[in-house]
Amino acid sequence: MTKSDPACAKSEISFTVNGELQTVSVYPMARLLDVLRHELALTGTKEGCGEGECGSCSILIDGTLVNSCLIPALQANGANIVTIEGLAPDGRLQILQQAFLDCGGTQCGICTPGMILAAYHLLSKKPAPTLEEICEGLSGNLCRCTGYMQIVEAVADAARKGAAT
Amino acid sequence: MKNSRIVGASVPRMEGRAKVTGQARYVDDMTLPGMLYGATVRSQIPRGKIKQITFSHGIDWNEFVIVTSADIPGTNCIALIEDDQPCLADGLVNHPEEPILLLAHPDRHLLPKAVEAVTIDYDPLPAIFTIEESENFSQIIWGADNTFKTYLIEKGDVDAAFQTAAHIVEAEYTTGAQEQLYIENNGMIAAFDHQQGLTVWGSLQCPYYVHKALMKLFDLPADQVRVVQMETGGAFGGKEEYPSMIAAHAALLARKSGKPVKIIYDRVEDMTATTKRHPSRTRHRTALDKNGKILAGEIEFTLDGGAYKTLSPVVLSRGAIHAGGPYYWPSVRIRAKAVATNAPPHGAFRGFGAPQSLFALERHMDRIAHALGISPAEIRRRNFLQAGQTTTTGQTINEPIDLPKLLDRALDLSDYHAKKENFAQTNQHANIKKGIGIASFLHGAGFTGSGERYLGSIVGLEACPDGTVRILVSSTEFGQGTNTVLCQIAAEALGLRYEDVAIAQPDTHEVPNSGPTVASRTVMVVGKLVHSAAQGIKNTLTASGKLREPYSPQEFRAACRAYVAEHGKFRSLAQYEQPEEIVWDEEKYRGSAYAAFAWAVYVVEVSVDLCTYGVSIDDFVALQEIGKVLHPVLAKGQIIGGVAQAIGFALYEKVVWQQGRMQNGQMTNYIIPTSADLPPIRVYFEELGNAHGAYGAKGIGELPMDGPAPAIVNAVEDALQVPFNSIPLLPEDIFAALSDGVTADAVTADTVTSEARGRE
Numbered sequence: 001m002t003k004s005d006p007a008c009a010k011s012e013i014s015f016t017v018n019g020e021l022q023t024v025s026v027y028p029m030a031r032l033l034d035v036l037r038h039e040l041a042l043t044g045t046k047e048g049c050g051e052g053e054c055g056s057c058s059i060l061i062d063g064t065l066v067n068s069c070l071i072p073a074l075q076a077n078g079a080n081i082v083t084i085e086g087l088a089p090d091g092r093l094q095i096l097q098q099a100f101l102d103c104g105g106t107q108c109g110i111c112t113p114g115m116i117l118a119a120y121h122l123l124s125k126k127p128a129p130t131l132e133e134i135c136e137g138l139s140g141n142l143c144r145c146t147g148y149m150q151i152v153e154a155v156a157d158a159a160r161k162g163a164a165t
Numbered sequence: 166m167k168n169s170r171i172v173g174a175s176v177p178r179m180e181g182r183a184k185v186t187g188q189a190r191y192v193d194d195m196t197l198p199g200m201l202y203g204a205t206v207r208s209q210i211p212r213g214k215i216k217q218i219t220f221s222h223g224i225d226w227n228e229f230v231i232v233t234s235a236d237i238p239g240t241n242c243i244a245l246i247e248d249d250q251p252c253l254a255d256g257l258v259n260h261p262e263e264p265i266l267l268l269a270h271p272d273r274h275l276l277p278k279a280v281e282a283v284t285i286d287y288d289p290l291p292a293i294f295t296i297e298e299s300e301n302f303s304q305i306i307w308g309a310d311n312t313f314k315t316y317l318i319e320k321g322d323v324d325a326a327f328q329t330a331a332h333i334v335e336a337e338y339t340t341g342a343q344e345q346l347y348i349e350n351n352g353m354i355a356a357f358d359h360q361q362g363l364t365v366w367g368s369l370q371c372p373y374y375v376h377k378a379l380m381k382l383f384d385l386p387a388d389q390v391r392v393v394q395m396e397t398g399g400a401f402g403g404k405e406e407y408p409s410m411i412a413a414h415a416a417l418l419a420r421k422s423g424k425p426v427k428i429i430y431d432r433v434e435d436m437t438a439t440t441k442r443h444p445s446r447t448r449h450r451t452a453l454d455k456n457g458k459i460l461a462g463e464i465e466f467t468l469d470g471g472a473y474k475t476l477s478p479v480v481l482s483r484g485a486i487h488a489g490g491p492y493y494w495p496s497v498r499i500r501a502k503a504v505a506t507n508a509p510p511h512g513a514f515r516g517f518g519a520p521q522s523l524f525a526l527e528r529h530m531d532r533i534a535h536a537l538g539i540s541p542a543e544i545r546r547r548n549f550l551q552a553g554q555t556t557t558t559g560q561t562i563n564e565p566i567d568l569p570k571l572l573d574r575a576l577d578l579s580d581y582h583a584k585k586e587n588f589a590q591t592n593q594h595a596n597i598k599k600g601i602g603i604a605s606f607l608h609g610a611g612f613t614g615s616g617e618r619y620l621g622s623i624v625g626l627e628a629c630p631d632g633t634v635r636i637l638v639s640s641t642e643f644g645q646g647t648n649t650v651l652c653q654i655a656a657e658a659l660g661l662r663y664e665d666v667a668i669a670q671p672d673t674h675e676v677p678n679s680g681p682t683v684a685s686r687t688v689m690v691v692g693k694l695v696h697s698a699a700q701g702i703k704n705t706l707t708a709s710g711k712l713r714e715p716y717s718p719q720e721f722r723a724a725c726r727a728y729v730a731e732h733g734k735f736r737s738l739a740q741y742e743q744p745e746e747i748v749w750d751e752e753k754y755r756g757s758a759y760a761a762f763a764w765a766v767y768v769v770e771v772s773v774d775l776c777t778y779g780v781s782i783d784d785f786v787a788l789q790e791i792g793k794v795l796h797p798v799l800a801k802g803q804i805i806g807g808v809a810q811a812i813g814f815a816l817y818e819k820v821v822w823q824q825g826r827m828q829n830g831q832m833t834n835y836i837i838p839t840s841a842d843l844p845p846i847r848v849y850f851e852e853l854g855n856a857h858g859a860y861g862a863k864g865i866g867e868l869p870m871d872g873p874a875p876a877i878v879n880a881v882e883d884a885l886q887v888p889f890n891s892i893p894l895l896p897e898d899i900f901a902a903l904s905d906g907v908t909a910d911a912v913t914a915d916t917v918t919s920e921a922r923g924r925e
Contacts, residue, residue, distance in 0.1 A: 044187020
C-alpha cells in the first residue's frame with residue numbers, strides 16, 4: 001500500500017460505532033482494526049496477532065462477533081459496530097464487566113476487551129450457558145494469563161445475574 | 166496477621182476498571198505529535214560476516230531515517246550481566262534475526278517494503294544449533310569454549326555413596342524452547358531532546374534495566390534517561406531483558422530524526438526475534454539404598470543459551486539450585502553449564518530454569534519408582550526434605566514444612582490411590598487409556614543467594630496533600646496484581662482503607678529502584694519494604710503529634726493532610742537489608758539460596774486416546790504452601806494461569822527450529838491452550854507464614870510453572886506404561902513410541918546399572 005498507488009486511493013465510508021455515526025476517509029483495504037484505533041482513537045480494541053487467531057481485536061458488526069484485523073474497512077460501510085468503549089458509555093459498568101472484575105477475569109488486560117465482547121455475544125445468543133458452552137464460546141479468544149477459569153466463572157456469574165437481559 | 170482487614174481479602178484490582186472498559190493505556194495506544202514509526206532490518210542467516218548493505222531502487226530512501234551501529238553515541242551493547250550483546254550488529258552476525266539496521270518513516274505502512282528492500286550480503290560462517298554441537302566444539306562461536314557459565318554444587322562424598330548403593334538409576338531428560346506469548350507484542354516509544362535527554366515509554370518489566378542499558382548506549386548520565394512503563398499486556402519474563410533492545414532502537418531513531426519514534430513488533434517478529442525459555446538437557450545418575458532412599462546423585466544440567474550470554478548465567482543458577490527438588494540428598498554433585506548456539510538468545514521465562522530441571526527430576530523420581538518397584542507416591546515420601554535437613558546447597562530448612570502431609574492431602578483431594586488402581590483395571594481393554602501422575606516440587610522466592618543484598622532495593626511511600634498515600638516502586642504490573650497487592654499491604658500497615666492508597670506509574674524520574682519485577686520477589690521482598698516504608702509514614706505523623714493511635718482512616722487522612730500542609734509532601738523510604746541468617750558463598754555455591762521456598766504437590770489425571778494419540782487432562786489438583794494468601798482471587802489466578810502455561814509447555818508448544826530460526830512464529834502454528842483445552846484446575850493453599858515476606862507471604866508467580874509438565878508426563882506413563890523423557894510431548898511422539906514398542910520395563914532395564922542390580 002504505497003501513497004502513489006492509484007488503486008489504493010482513499011474512499012469515504014460511514015458506519016455507526018457505539019451508537020454514533022462516523023464518516024472516515026480511508027484506504028478501502030485498511031484493516032477495520034486500524035481504522036478504529038487510528039482514525040477514531042478507539043484504542044480499546046487491541047491487536048494480538050494480526051491474523052485472526054487470538055481474538056483480541058474482537059468487535060461486533062451488526063451483532064456478529066468478528067476479528068477486526070481481518071475486516072477491510074470498506075466491508076464495514078453502513079454497518080453497526082460495537083467496541084469495548086460502547087459497553088459502558090456513561091461510565092457505569094455492565095454486569096459482565098463487573099463480573100470480570102469480581103471473579104479475576106482480567107489480569108494483564110490485553111485480551112480483556114475482545115474477551116468481554118465475545119462473552120457479551122455469547123450471552124446474547126445463550127443467556128444461560130453451561131460451563132462447556134462458555135468454554136466453547138470463548139475458545140476463539142486467547143488469554144495467556146488466566147488459564148481461562150476465572151473468565152469462565154465471570155461469564156457464568158454475569159449470566160446468573162441476568163447480564164443478557 | 167491479627168485483625169487484618171484488607172490483606173487476605175479479594176479487593177478490586179487497582180487498574181481493573183480501566184482494563185474492562187478499554188481505557189487502560191498500552192504503548193501502542195499512545196501517539197506523540199510528529200511521531201515516526203520504526204522498523205528493524207535483521208540478519209537472515211545464523212552466522213557470518215556482513216559484506217555489503219545495499220538499498221534497492223524503487224524506494225525514496227531520503228524519506229527514511231536510517232540508523233546503523235555507527236550512529237551509536239556510547240557503547241554498542243545492551244548492558245546486562247556481561248555486555249556481549251550488540252545493539253546493532255557491526256560487521257558480524259551470530260544468530261538469525263539479529264538487528265543490523267533501523268529504519269523510520271511517518272507512514273508505518275511503508276516500512277515492511279523498505280525493510281525488504283535492504284539487501285545484506287554476507288560471507289557465511291559455519292553455525293551450530295544444538296547443545297551437543299556446542300559442547301563438542303563443532304565450531305567455537307563464543308569465547309574460548311562456547312561456555313557462558315558453569316556451576317558446581319557439591320555436598321557430601323558422592324563417589325563413596327555410589328560404591329555402597331543397592332540401586333543406581335540413570336536417565337536423560339530434555340525440554341524444548343517455549344515462547345512466552347504474552348498477547349501484547351513488544352513495543353516502545355522514544356523521544357530525544359538535547360536538554361532533557363532521552364525518554365522512553367514501553368511495555369516492560371524492569372524500568373531500571375532499560376535505564377541502565379540506555380545510559381551505556383548513549384553515554385548519558387542517569388538523570389538524562391527516563392523510562393516509563395505503560396500498561397503491559399503480559400510479560401512472563403519475556404519483557405525482562407529484550408525491551409532494553411527495543412528501547413535502544415527506538416531511541417537511536419529518535420535521536421537521529423529529532424522526532425519521537427514508535428516501534429511495535431508484529432507477532433512474527435516478536436516470536437522469531439525475541440527471547441524464549443532455554444532448551445535444556447538434564448542427566449541424572451542416582452544412587453539408592455535397598456529401601457529406595459536416595460544416597461547420592463550426580464546431576465548434569467545443561468542449557469542452550471543462544472548466541473549471547475544475556476541472562477543465561479542466572480537462569481542456569483536457578484535451574485541448578487532447583488535440580489534437587491524437595492528431596493534430601495545426603496550427597497550430591499550438580500554440574501551446570503550454559504552453552505552458546507547460533508539461535509537468538511534464550512532468556513527469562515516464568516520459572517527461570519527451574520521448570521527444566523524439575524521436569525527432569527520429577528520424571529526421574531517416577532523412573533526410580535518403576536525401577537525399584539516402589540509406588541511414585543512412596544518413593545517421594547521416603548525422600549522428602551524435612552525441617553532441619555539441608556538442601557543441595559547446604560541450606561537448613563527452618564520452616565515447619567511437612568511434605569508427607571502435603572502429599573497425603575493432594576492424594577486425598579485427587580482420589581489418587583483409588584483412581585490408580587481403577588485405571589490399571591479399566592485400561593486393559595480400553596482404547597482411551599487413563600493415567601494419574603504426581604509432581605512434588607518447590608520454588609525459591611526472591612533473588613538467589615546474595616542477589617537481594619546486591620540489589621539493595623528501595624521503596625518509597627509518599628504522603629500526599631489530600632491525606633492519601635502513594636506507593637513509589639519500580640515494580641511493574643503486567644497482570645500478576647502488583648498494584649493491587651502492594652496497595653493492600655500499605656493500606657493494612659497504615660490502618661487505611663484500600664482506596665486511600667494509590668501507586669505511582671513506574672517512571673524512573675519518579676520512583677526509586679525497587680529492583681526488577683522478576684523472580685517471584687515482588688510481594689515477598691518489595692511488599693515487605695512497602696510495609697516498612699508505611700511504618701515510617703506512621704512514625705513521622707505520630708512523632709509530629711498530629712496522629713495518635715488508635716486512629717480511624719479519617720483521622721489518619723486529616724493528620725496527613727495537616728502535616729503536608731505544614732511541611733510539604735514527604736516521603737518515607739525503606740531499603741532492603743539482608744537478614745543475618747541468609748549467608749551465601751558465591752564461590753562455592755553454598756549456603757542459603759533463598760529466603761523462602763514455596764512448596765507444592767500437583768496431581769494430574771489424563772486420558773490418552775489411542776485413535777488420535779492426543780492427551781487430554783481430566784482433573785488437575787494444585788496444592789501449594791505459599792506462606793500467606795494476601796488476595797485469594799489473584800493468588801488463585803496466578804496458579805491457574807501458571808498451570809495453563811505449563812500444560813502448554815508439556816503438551817502443545819513446540820518451537821520448530823531451522824538453522825537457528827523459529828519456523829512457526831505465528832499463533833496459527835505455535836499452539837497455546839484455549840478455553841476449550843483446559844480442565845477445571847482445582848487450587849488449594851496451605852499457609853505456614855514467612856518471616857521474610859509481607860504479612861507472611863512467599864512468592865508464587867513462578868511456582869505453578871514448575872510442576873505440571875512432569876506430573877502430566879508421569880500420568881501419561883501411568884496410562885500407557887511407556888516412559889517419555891522429552892517435552893513437548895505431542896501426539897506424533899506418542900504414536901512413534903507406541904509404534905516402536907517402547908515400554909517402561911525395557912527402559913528401566915536400560916537405566917538401572919547391572920552392577921548395582923547384582924547387589925540387590
